[in-house]
Amino acid sequence: MKALMRFVLALLPLGAWAAGIAWLASPEAAPWSPELRLSYSGADFQSADGAERREGDHLIATGMLPGGETVLLLREPPRELAELRYLSFEWEPLPPGLRPLLLWNDSTGTHGVNLPWHGEGGTVDLAQVPGWKAEAHSFGLMFIPLDLAPPTSLEPRRIALKQMRFESVNRRAALDATWTGWTAWRPWTGRSVNTGGFELVLPPKVPAQLGWLSLAAALAIGLAIWRRFRWRRMALAFVLIGWGLLDFAELRQHLWRAVAYPALAESAAQDGRPLAASPTLHAAIAQLQPALRALPAETRVLVFGGDAFSRQYPVFLLREFNVGELPGLAELPADVTDHPTVLVLIGGGDWQFMPASGRLRVGPREWPARALPAAAPLQVYALGPLAEAAR
Amino acid sequence: MSGLLYVAALLLPTLAGVAVWVALIGQPRQRSAWLTAVGAGHVLGSLGWGALLRLATPMPIEHWFAWLAPALFVTLLLAAALLRRRSALPAPVLAQPTALPPGQRWLLRGLWGVLALHTLVLLQQAWVLPPLMWDAWTVWLAKPAAWFATGHVLPSAPFAAWWEAASGTVLYSQAPAYPEALPRLLLWQAVALGAWHTPALALSWPLLWLALGAFCYGGLRLEGLRRLPALLACYALLSLPLLHAHGVFIGYADLWLAALLALVLFHGSRAFRHRSRGDAAFAVLALALLPAVKLEGAIWALCAVVAGIAALLPPRAQRFGVPLLGLILLGWAWTLGLRLPLPGLGVVELRWGEIIIPSMGTLSLHWRPVLRPVLESLFVLPNWMLLWPVLLYLLLARRPPPAARPWLRPGGWLLLSGYAFLIVLFFFTDASQWAESLTSLNRVLLHIVPATVLWFSLREAVPPIPSGRAS
Numbered sequence: 001m002k003a004l005m006r007f008v009l010a011l012l013p014l015g016a017w018a019a020g021i022a023w024l025a026s027p028e029a030a031p032w033s034p035e036l037r038l039s040y041s042g043a044d045f046q047s048a049d050g051a052e053r054r055e056g057d058h059l060i061a062t063g064m065l066p067g068g069e070t071v072l073l074l075r076e077p078p079r080e081l082a083e084l085r086y087l088s089f090e091w092e093p094l095p096p097g098l099r100p101l102l103l104w105n106d107s108t109g110t111h112g113v114n115l116p117w118h119g120e121g122g123t124v125d126l127a128q129v130p131g132w133k134a135e136a137h138s139f140g141l142m143f144i145p146l147d148l149a150p151p152t153s154l155e156p157r158r159i160a161l162k163q164m165r166f167e168s169v170n171r172r173a174a175l176d177a178t179w180t181g182w183t184a185w186r187p188w189t190g191r192s193v194n195t196g197g198f199e200l201v202l203p204p205k206v207p208a209q210l211g212w213l214s215l216a217a218a219l220a221i222g223l224a225i226w227r228r229f230r231w232r233r234m235a236l237a238f239v240l241i242g243w244g245l246l247d248f249a250e251l252r253q254h255l256w257r258a259v260a261y262p263a264l265a266e267s268a269a270q271d272g273r274p275l276a277a278s279p280t281l282h283a284a285i286a287q288l289q290p291a292l293r294a295l296p297a298e299t300r301v302l303v304f305g306g307d308a309f310s311r312q313y314p315v316f317l318l319r320e321f322n323v324g325e326l327p328g329l330a331e332l333p334a335d336v337t338d339h340p341t342v343l344v345l346i347g348g349g350d351w352q353f354m355p356a357s358g359r360l361r362v363g364p365r366e367w368p369a370r371a372l373p374a375a376a377p378l379q380v381y382a383l384g385p386l387a388e389a390a391r
Numbered sequence: 392m393s394g395l396l397y398v399a400a401l402l403l404p405t406l407a408g409v410a411v412w413v414a415l416i417g418q419p420r421q422r423s424a425w426l427t428a429v430g431a432g433h434v435l436g437s438l439g440w441g442a443l444l445r446l447a448t449p450m451p452i453e454h455w456f457a458w459l460a461p462a463l464f465v466t467l468l469l470a471a472a473l474l475r476r477r478s479a480l481p482a483p484v485l486a487q488p489t490a491l492p493p494g495q496r497w498l499l500r501g502l503w504g505v506l507a508l509h510t511l512v513l514l515q516q517a518w519v520l521p522p523l524m525w526d527a528w529t530v531w532l533a534k535p536a537a538w539f540a541t542g543h544v545l546p547s548a549p550f551a552a553w554w555e556a557a558s559g560t561v562l563y564s565q566a567p568a569y570p571e572a573l574p575r576l577l578l579w580q581a582v583a584l585g586a587w588h589t590p591a592l593a594l595s596w597p598l599l600w601l602a603l604g605a606f607c608y609g610g611l612r613l614e615g616l617r618r619l620p621a622l623l624a625c626y627a628l629l630s631l632p633l634l635h636a637h638g639v640f641i642g643y644a645d646l647w648l649a650a651l652l653a654l655v656l657f658h659g660s661r662a663f664r665h666r667s668r669g670d671a672a673f674a675v676l677a678l679a680l681l682p683a684v685k686l687e688g689a690i691w692a693l694c695a696v697v698a699g700i701a702a703l704l705p706p707r708a709q710r711f712g713v714p715l716l717g718l719i720l721l722g723w724a725w726t727l728g729l730r731l732p733l734p735g736l737g738v739v740e741l742r743w744g745e746i747i748i749p750s751m752g753t754l755s756l757h758w759r760p761v762l763r764p765v766l767e768s769l770f771v772l773p774n775w776m777l778l779w780p781v782l783l784y785l786l787l788a789r790r791p792p793p794a795a796r797p798w799l800r801p802g803g804w805l806l807l808s809g810y811a812f813l814i815v816l817f818f819f820t821d822a823s824q825w826a827e828s829l830t831s832l833n834r835v836l837l838h839i840v841p842a843t844v845l846w847f848s849l850r851e852a853v854p855p856i857p858s859g860r861a862s
Contacts, residue, residue: 148520148521188520188523189523190523190524190525192523192636192640193523193525193526193636193637193640193643193834194829194830194831194832194833194834195633195636195768195772195773195774195829195833196631196632196633196635196636196772196773196774196775196833207771208773209771209772209773210771213777239777239781240498240623242777243627243630243776243777246773246776246777247505247630247776249773250630250632250635250773251505251508251509251512254509254512254516254635255512257512257516258511258512258515258516261516261519261520262515262519265519274521275519275520275521276521277521277522277523277524297558297559298558298559299558300554300558309524312524312525312528312529312565313524313528315528315529315533315563316522316527316528316529316532316533316536319533319536319537319540320536320537320540320541322558322559322563323563324550324553324554324563325550325563325565326550327550331550331551333554339558
């Protein structure tokens with residue numbers, strides 16, 4: 001009997017933890033259930049590219065826009081959103097390799113924000129969405145491939161939207177939003193090498209670390225009551241359980257990636273490409289390489305423009321050539337046209353090619369040049385003897 | 392492409408490292424000693440071979456594997472024949488073996504299971520993920536990729552020198568002064584493979600993660616820790632999210648440097664504990680390789696040398712002499728300036744308020760308010776699990792057992808000087824911006840974390856050596 005009582009007592013810290021999280025996660029004086037709710041079924045949405053069908057209340061989208069994104073818009077967006085703080089969404093598990101964004105249009109323009117999601121949907125606190133104003137003219141969801149995949153991969157795709165609902169302040173949605181934030185999938189980014197992973201755009205009100213650790217504390221206290229631990233053993237139990245829970249949360253992310261990324265790599269391979277840090281740049285460079293291989297071996301390739309990322313990645317991908325990154329226009333060598341040189345310009349900048357005269361102006365300087373076939377965001381010009389040879 | 396030759400390219404340097412371990416330290420007999428030898432041998436052998444390949448620069452790279460692999464293989468056979476007579480390593484000083492309670496048995500099995508899961512996930516991710524930005528693109532992956540593509544180990548130069556040089560004789564690099572042991576090792580593997588196959592080359596990183604784990608668990612068992620604390624320390628280290636991230640991303644040298652520094656601390660501590668010259672020699676070899684991996688390696692090597700010298704002083708001199716020496720050096724730097732030649736960095740000049748590093752310019756020293764992002768990164772973000780709170784607790788609330796004190800001092804000095812360097816770097820120089828943006832802070836901290844975990848594990852759980860056991 002005493003053992004049973006101790007066991008029941010041991011469960012109390014767990015209850016206190018749940019109550020504490022509910023209190024911390026919720027706005028003050030919020031009811032458990034919402035007073036206002038606006039529900040939409042999948043059938044209330046339409047796909048921007050028109051490739052859709054309805055199965056009961058669900059919308060099944062199978063197409064994508066040329067950039068690789070599937071956009072689902074509400075046919076009649078809500079007019080009054082001021083009172084509606086939480087947004088919940090539900091879909092069938094997404095094809096691995098896609099991630100969702102919240103999309104809306106208001107007086108300041110079009111906005112797209114990463115949505116934290118897991119499994120079959122999630123809940124977000126709109127008050128924490130950067131730039132959110134409760135005056136959306138249009139409203140919807142956008143699904144795009146993860147950063148490492150070519151935009152056109154994952155075709156055909158099937159996105160089954162079940163429902164979406166707006167709710168006024170309530171504790172249940174606040175808890176759902178916290179849980180979504182704790183368990184949301186985190187794709188890899190280059191930033192992961194500096195931190196243990198990618199930080200979510202929408203952090204939950206109660207941070208995940210604090211949540212898992214407070215759960216570990218509750219379990220350790222419960223264990224201490226049940227097994228009559230002294231405080232030192234309880235502290236050890238807290239560290240072990242806390243470490244285990246944090247590792248569980250991390251491993252969950254890794255297992256999701258273990259499913260998502262190979263599937264994505266397979267889709268990308270069918271597209272004839274590997275996963276890449278920037279699929280667009282990778283494709284543009286892959287297209288450029290045969291033209292560069294046809295040039296004399298002593299050709300130097302100068303990469304200029306864009307930001308550090310968009311310069312260094314092409315330099316890395318073009319390592320088989322005699323390639324260098326031009327630090328700035330001021331460093332452009334005076335004798336650039338004395339050697340066979342190819343200038344790879346990224347994005348827009350202070351340069352212009354004049355096809356009629358066959359001349360390229362870069363900053364204050366101008367030379368005869370020959371345009372090489374290149375895809376956006378690259379513009380590629382052969383200078384010096386290479387341009388002369390073409391004449 | 393030849394997978395078999397690639398496996399040989401991975402194994403041969405590891406076996407060479409194991410041979411060095413056995414030659415210097417002793418013939419492993421127990422599982423723990425083998426794990427230590429293989430873990431340490433992989434790190435030292437791979438990086439040592441990468442550094443030695445500098446001598447092969449004039450050789451056409453297509454002949455590297457064909458000529459050097461048989462030579463290395465024959466050397467290893469000779470070494471194996473000679474080392475058969477090497478005396479066996481004394482059995483570890485283990486606490487009296489007792490049957491584990493069922494709860495601990497299940498905990499052990501669970502931890503092995505979780506580590507196996509981590510390993511599978513790492514291998515798969517390393518195979519699938521592409522090289523991600525910065526260091527990989529600009530230094531450690533860029534150079535071997537270019538060497539392999541051009542067929543020559545070309546020297547590197549910054550933009551102006553590259554442009555001036557005859558075409559095809561010099562490689563452009565953002566960081567031409569960076570050491571090349573790791574790029575040469577990757578080139579060696581690519582030559583054996585016969586192609587530049589990024590996923591295959593990326594496997595070196597999860598293998599390094601595994602080697603570090605084997606070294607940590609085996610080493611702690613070798614020093615007498617019971618299975619559970621040794622495995623807990625190993626699990627704590629390998630499950631750190633940042634360490635996990637670096638077990639995946641090809642082209643980053645931070646985990647290599649961290650593993651090497653862990654070797655220095657562990658074998659340095661063993662040298663003092665067991666009065667073992669072999670361990671001391673192994674630690675010196677690992678120390679000598681630090682600057683060959685990354686520029687920061689020169690700083691860590693300096694910290695280790697300072698720690699070793701300090702630990703050789705009598706206890707009273709350590710207590711009073713070392714702080715006094717520190718104050719004198721500080722005063723010297725303040726008034727006259729202090730010039731230190733550091734491999735890879737050149738002659739570094741310390742003055743009051745500034746540090747002059749030839750390759751980096753003048754670093755102005757004054758306080759930067761970055762405490763909040765640093766604390767967030769250590770204690771709140773998912774980078775380090777519970778590592779820092781636990782270490783703080785162990786440091787402040789628990790005194791080490793008397794048996795552990797004297798021989799742990801060199802490691803303690805190493806960590807103390809290392810963390811002092813990090814505090815100066817991130818709170819007093821422009822590197823504070825990397826702390827604020829959460830970029831290099833964690834990566835530089837990663838260098839010292841495995842050594843820290845090993846030192847605290849030894850401090851907390853090592854049993855005393857019975858008298859007359861010192862080798």
